[in-house]
Amino acid sequence: MSFGCNPIGLTTVFIAELIRAANEADRLTSFEIKGLLNRSIATIRDMREQRGSRWLAVGVGRSRSVEF
Secondary structure, three states, X not given: OOOOOOHHHHHHHHHHHHHHHHHOHHHOOHHHHHHHHHXXXXXXXXXXXXXXXXXXXXXXXXXXXXXX
């Protein structure tokens, strides 16, 4: 299944991946958890930018990353 550059399709695929990961959280490595959390942060930020959300002003210009 290919969604090309459709952000909605990519977001849907990513949400499905998060749900699968949540169902097997006890088997995920720290590296996998960190990657999923960082992708979540980036996905939410991108969606806010696309919407022009006023909440975007919080933390503008700062790159967030999850460390374990």
